[in-house]
Amino acid sequence: MFISETKFTVRYAETDQMGIVHHSNYPVWFEAARTGFFKKLGFPYSxxxxxxxxxxxxxxxxxxxxxxxxxxxxxxxxxVIKLTCVRIMFFYEVYNDLDKNLIATGETAHAWTDKSLKPLNLEKRLPGLYEVLKRVVF
Incomplete structure (x- = not known):
């Protein structure tokens, strides 16, 4: 089982007039965490x-x-909470690192595609990554 952790400080530009992080930032944060996840697995997005x-x-x-x-x-x-040869699903937990209060949870689902966005079979196309991912699915 593998959980990746990403830490950062909330920037002023991410807050709204109430001084609260605007909801539009959470997808960006999920992407940053997912990018770190793949990098820690030894398969950076690049x-x-x-x-x-x-x-x-x-x-x-x-x-x-x-x-x-x-x-x-x-x-x-x-x-990773679900993996098939053509899809992957992630689960996220966002915490205040100081008091450990849960701020948000989230999920994202993705398809493995080629550059023309045609679905592909990851197990056949990049078997090393697929095998690593199979070992970390919760």
Missing amino acids: KIEGEGILLPLTDIKCCFKNPARYEDEIEIRVK
Whole structure:
């Protein structure tokens, strides 16, 4: 089982007039966590894309529990919860790193495609990555 953690500080530009992180930032944070996840697995996005493989988003969900504010220290945990040869789904937990309060949870679903966005079979196209991912699915 593999959970990747990404940490950062909330920037002023990510907050709204109420001083709370705007909801539009969470997909960006999920992407940053997912990018770190692949890098820690030894398959950075640039390497995957260099093989002609893309990972477009097909679905996203976010549930907000507590507000995040300017200068909060944030930790995002990501894990793979579903994997097939043509799809992958991630689950995210966003925490305040100081008090460990849960801020949000989320899920993203993606398809493995070629550069023309035609679905492809990851197990056949990049078997090393597929085998590593199979070992980390929760």
